[in-house]
Amino acid sequence: xxxxxxxxxxxxxxxxxxxxxxxxxxxxxxxxxxxxxxxxxxxxxxxxxxxxxxxxxxxxxxxxxxxxxxxxxxxxxxxxxxxxxxxxxxxxxxxxxxxxxxxxxxxxxxxxxxxxxxxxxxxxxxxxxxxxxxxxxxxxxxxxxxxxxxxxxxxxxxxxxxxxxxxxxxxxxxxxxxxxxxxxxxxxxxxxxxxxxxxxxxxxxxxxxxxxxxxxxxxxxxxxxxxxxxxxxxxxxxxxxxxxxxxxxxxxxxxxxxxxxxxxxxxxxxxxxxxxxxxxxxxxxxxxxxxxxxxxxxxxxxxxxxxx
Amino acid sequence: xxxxxxxxxxxxxxxxxxxxxxxxxxxxxxxxxxxxxxxxxxxxxxxxxxxxxxxxxxxxxxxxxxxxxxxxxxxxxxxxxxxxxxxxxxxxxxxxxxxxxxxxxxxxxxxxxxxxxxxxxxxxxxxxxxxxxxxxxxxxxxxxxxxxxxxxxxxxxxxxxxxxxxxxxxxxxxxxxxxxxxxxxxxxxxxxxxxxxxxxxxxxxxxxxxxxxxxxxxxxxxxxxxxxxxxxxxxxxxxxxxxxxxxxxxxxxxxxxxxxxxxxxxxxxxxxxxxxxxxxxxxxxxxxxxxxxxxxxxxxxxxxxxxxxxxxxxxxxxxxxxxxxxxxxxxxxxxxxxxxxx
Amino acid sequence: xxxxxxxxxxxxxxxxxxxxxxxxxxxxxxxxxxxxxxxxxxxxxxxxxxxxxxxxxxxxxxxxxxxxxxxxxxxxxxxxxxxxxxxxxxxxxxxxxxxxxxxxxxxxxxxxxxxxxxxxxxxxxxxxxxxxxxxxxxxxxxxxxxxxxxxxxxxxxxxxxxxxxxxxxxxxxxxxxxxxxxxxxxxxxxxxxxxxxxxxxxxxxxxxxxxxxxxxxxxxxxxxxxxxxxxxxxxxxxxxxxxxxxxxxxxxxxxxxxxxxxxxxxxxxxxxxxxxxxxxxxxxxxxxxxxxxxxxxxxxxxxxxxx
Numbered sequence: 036x037x038x039x040x041x042x043x044x045x046x047x048x049x050x051x052x053x054x055x056x057x058x059x060x061x062x063x064x065x066x067x068x069x070x071x072x073x074x075x076x077x078x079x080x081x082x083x084x085x086x087x088x089x090x091x092x093x094x095x096x097x098x099x100x101x102x103x104x105x106x107x108x109x110x111x112x113x114x115x116x117x118x119x120x121x122x123x124x125x126x127x128x129x130x131x132x133x134x135x136x137x138x139x140x141x142x143x144x145x146x147x148x149x150x151x152x153x154x155x156x157x158x159x160x161x162x163x164x165x166x167x168x169x170x171x172x173x174x175x176x177x178x179x180x181x182x183x184x185x186x187x188x189x190x191x192x193x194x195x196x197x198x199x200x201x202x203x204x205x206x207x208x209x210x211x212x213x214x215x216x217x218x219x220x221x222x223x224x225x226x227x228x229x230x231x232x233x234x235x236x237x238x239x240x241x242x243x244x245x246x247x248x249x250x251x252x253x254x255x256x257x258x259x260x261x262x263x264x265x266x267x268x269x270x271x272x273x274x275x276x277x278x279x280x281x282x283x284x285x286x287x288x289x290x291x292x293x294x295x296x297x298x299x300x301x302x303x304x305x306x307x308x309x310x311x312x313x314x315x316x317x318x319x320x321x322x323x324x325x326x327x328x329x330x331x332x333x334x335x336x337x338x339x340x341x342x343x
Numbered sequence: 344x345x346x347x348x349x350x351x352x353x354x355x356x357x358x359x360x361x362x363x364x365x366x367x368x369x370x371x372x373x374x375x376x377x378x379x380x381x382x383x384x385x386x387x388x389x390x391x392x393x394x395x396x397x398x399x400x401x402x403x404x405x406x407x408x409x410x411x412x413x414x415x416x417x418x419x420x421x422x423x424x425x426x427x428x429x430x431x432x433x434x435x436x437x438x439x440x441x442x443x444x445x446x447x448x449x450x451x452x453x454x455x456x457x458x459x460x461x462x463x464x465x466x467x468x469x470x471x472x473x474x475x476x477x478x479x480x481x482x483x484x485x486x487x488x489x490x491x492x493x494x495x496x497x498x499x500x501x502x503x504x505x506x507x508x509x510x511x512x513x514x515x516x517x518x519x520x521x522x523x524x525x526x527x528x529x530x531x532x533x534x535x536x537x538x539x540x541x542x543x544x545x546x547x548x549x550x551x552x553x554x555x556x557x558x559x560x561x562x563x564x565x566x567x568x569x570x571x572x573x574x575x576x577x578x579x580x581x582x583x584x585x586x587x588x589x590x591x592x593x594x595x596x597x598x599x600x601x602x603x604x605x606x607x608x609x610x611x612x613x614x615x616x617x618x619x620x621x622x623x624x625x626x627x628x629x630x631x632x633x634x635x636x637x638x639x640x641x642x643x644x645x646x647x648x649x650x651x652x653x654x655x656x657x658x659x660x661x662x663x664x665x666x667x668x669x670x671x672x673x674x675x676x677x678x679x680x681x682x683x684x685x
Numbered sequence: 686x687x688x689x690x691x692x693x694x695x696x697x698x699x700x701x702x703x704x705x706x707x708x709x710x711x712x713x714x715x716x717x718x719x720x721x722x723x724x725x726x727x728x729x730x731x732x733x734x735x736x737x738x739x740x741x742x743x744x745x746x747x748x749x750x751x752x753x754x755x756x757x758x759x760x761x762x763x764x765x766x767x768x769x770x771x772x773x774x775x776x777x778x779x780x781x782x783x784x785x786x787x788x789x790x791x792x793x794x795x796x797x798x799x800x801x802x803x804x805x806x807x808x809x810x811x812x813x814x815x816x817x818x819x820x821x822x823x824x825x826x827x828x829x830x831x832x833x834x835x836x837x838x839x840x841x842x843x844x845x846x847x848x849x850x851x852x853x854x855x856x857x858x859x860x861x862x863x864x865x866x867x868x869x870x871x872x873x874x875x876x877x878x879x880x881x882x883x884x885x886x887x888x889x890x891x892x893x894x895x896x897x898x899x900x901x902x903x904x905x906x907x908x909x910x911x912x913x914x915x916x917x918x919x920x921x922x923x924x925x926x927x928x929x930x931x932x933x934x935x936x937x938x939x940x941x942x943x944x945x946x947x948x949x950x951x952x953x954x955x956x957x958x959x960x961x962x963x964x965x966x967x968x969x970x971x972x973x974x975x976x977x978x979x980x981x982x983x984x985x986x987x988x989x990x991x992x
Binding site: 243 | 411414415416418445446447448449450453454456458461462463464465466467468475476479480511513524527
Binding site: 050051172175178277281285311318 | 823824826827828830831832833834835836838839840842843863921925928929932933934935945948949952955956959962966969970971973974977978
């Protein structure tokens, strides 16, 4: 397990360097003017362009540029917004809110998704199975921003069950509806994954053995099958964190939640490239580290991976 | 044996001259999209305490389905048992409440399977899986269950059992994995152990070791053994009686020596002739022509008639019954006496 | 990011190892199953409908989608305007019809492109193995580390704005190619690795078949099924992602007519005129649904166990 952990950590380094370089390269070296739109609809004055190029070392060779940028990132320097506020300052304040929203969504996703998948798999072709299949399909087909807007209209505005927007009150209750919407699509995928997986595992040889051992059905499913079915679920949750983070841009925009997603949402509208790149890079770093954790968890769940 | 069992079956006296296990007129159907497959068509067999019964047949003959029906681990649906009785110590397992039936598995009847790697749960240590028998059926705590697991692993000759009790199935060799399966199955000292092709997936040398182990354990514990196999060679040393299955029915049952000396059914005859022997050097090896019937569309008359070298008109229209042809031996052939007397 | 991202390996692993002579019967069997599945016919009919809509919107309506009657803005559905008019007084029905083109274009090109790129690299890595496999695999892992929407947001903010219809569409498609190919690559690679040890491939190698011939006539046909299934499902996913990007203001932009843009515009008026949101959202969801259901149906046909 120790060797496995070290190996995973080492494998992570080139991915982090590669991914951040990719972003940096695409943003600063692709055709196009990085200062475009920063000065309203007119092109920026030469003096501003010169200052911008100086600040971001755009006259250095690409690798040097990237190196300097990453040296800043490591020290928590993600550049400054159009308004002159350091990106890192905004991020640290907003990250707590987004983390709260994200963890709530992840919790809702895991609990409901796994439960729905298990119930569907236990009686394939039954009533619950069909309800799960149809409803998940509908949720997957609806884009997040439509679901969010419609639920905001009905549950927030018409029936006044939840706050319409969140604003400065980031309590559990205020974030409940946004977290639920954020979780919805992932939840649907997870339920389907869990269903397929569990029903496949229920037909496996070791389940037959467990039944031959005279174990109660609850133990056959709850201990022997579930543990095996959770292995791909954990991988999915890690991968899906990326989708959840993309979703926060939409959800925090619609529900006006003062998190990182909202910051990116507004920066997109302001065409503030530095903020977008800085904030997204920060999210991707969090995503990669979360996946490292998932990998280690995967090793714990599946001894075939970690006990070679 | 029954006094060591935690099952309180001893309150109800077994039928006077009953067998330990008695299967009567068992039918198993599989409901598939293409129709109903009659996998088992009226199997009768019995097993006494300490006895070893070999069930012999090709794949698809219904031998594994019979075992799983006795064990109560068939998936229903798609499987269904329309008629039949499975009496264990005089009690019908098929009409028993689920809870009681479950309590028979392990202490009463246990089973091991062909592919030990896929039959063991990949994510739990082997000691945990063996110890689970004691924790679930006897309420032992974790550490006691683990010590019991180590003793069992030693009993089935797994070297360095103490060190390996926390290892996972994929860290063992094929033969060792099958030993772990056996340790798990004999944990609660069952009256009957069903071994479904226990050595098919193993190397020849390892096969012999595992068979020796099974024989030795049977001697020590006095349990009965049902050995399911397609391999006539495996059977001879260990079995007392043989039941030969074909197309979901038993076509012949006899004591192992009687059967080897003189088969009582054309199918058994074919099977015996298809074993290579040293004294047959140079001769062509016999093979039964044709293929086993499609269970969805069974032939009229005797199911074996399309492949039988003794087929006559009556075989094409009239299905023979399994009947006693000599004391202690039964055959499902119109011309069993003819086969025997030749 | 473990190598076997099972969430995406939708198709049964045993498939890859089906015997060479078994493949045809498997396909025939799959087709037999498909024909009896009503979901297949419903989704296929919907897809045909949307594709025709994208190619020839004039077949469905004579009204111009760019003809505005400001005084009638937000009027609800009537016999004259079946779907009513939107916030700017455009005929909603006509705009829903014309909006199909952008979504279908993005979906088809994004799915086809990622399938081609992913398949080529997957074949390369899976067949050549060794150093090639390691290099391509590492590169794919880096691209795979960028989540779809997050990555798209960064790239699209950086790309220069444009007014050209096809340039706008192509930008979004390009982003999906960049971010989407690793999924298909992984799928194809694992599929090839399952097919490669099969007897018929080994036999072809032993008989001295050229690598090109072995790959194209033996490996590709037997390893492609999972890619087709996942690409079909992804087509729907890309249509949905395009709408999300348009909502964020970095995907397709007015004057391009697209469902995503329409929904985004409708949100401001949702309280007073919900029909402006309802119709484009319904078209979009039906299109997404159709491709996902088709992919599901094909997978079920190839893998009856997953039902």
